[in-house]
Amino acid sequence: MKTIKEKIAYLRGLLEGGNLYGKDPNTKVFWDHLLGILDDVAESINALGTNQEELAEYVEAIDSDLMDLEEEAYQDEDDDWVETDCPECGEPVSFEESFLYDDDVQVTCPECGAVVHRGDSFLDIDELEDFDDEEEEE
Ligand SMILES: [Zn+2]
Incomplete structure (x- = not known):
């Protein structure tokens, strides 16, 4: 499966090849604008994914620390x-x-x-x- 960025690049290729817009010059402006928005969305999703990975690592570290604390707490209880x-x-x-x-x-x-x-x-x-x-x- 292609990534979002690859799909956008494919559309941009079609646009630049002149296959997406007809004779109306406004059509190219429209597509340029739309592809620009798609770029922003793809960038945002990418950033979210990176943040999410960092968050997941952080939660994992907290979970590990918490397990150590629990072990110590139960040991003291013993x-x-x-x-x-x-x-x-x-x-x-x-x-x-x-x-x-x-x-x-x-x-x-x-x-x-x-x-x-x-x-x-x-x-x-x-x-x-x-x-x-x-x-x-x-
Ligand atoms: Zn004494």
């Missing part, structure tokens, strides 16, 4: 962090939210070492030793 204050020294302590639901985990304050959170079945080795000592004393 490991939420809990922030609390140390009951001993008041320092803010943050730890993974999943620790709250893990019975075998203990979270201690990085400043003073106080226990901030302890799972229900967490066994503290130091406390076990203390327990043994107490038994021996009895």
Whole structure:
């Protein structure tokens, strides 16, 4: 299929070959004018096509960036962090939210070492030793 520009060029060729207009000189003026308009229209459509391509590329880039952001956002969602204050020294302590639901985990304050959170079945080795000592004393 021929492009619009090629079709216009074909018409212009017919015009310049003298086949399109008869004896009336106004006919050539009319055709010249009409072909000029067609040129403008073809040019506009061409420019629109170029703009559209640029726009499509831009949208694609935004889409790609958005996907990266979504990935990051969902990753953050996977490991939420809990922030609390140390009951001993008041320092803010943050730890993974999943620790709250893990019975075998203990979270201690990085400043003073106080226990901030302890799972229900967490066994503290130091406390076990203390327990043994107490038994021996009895
Ligand atoms: Zn502390």
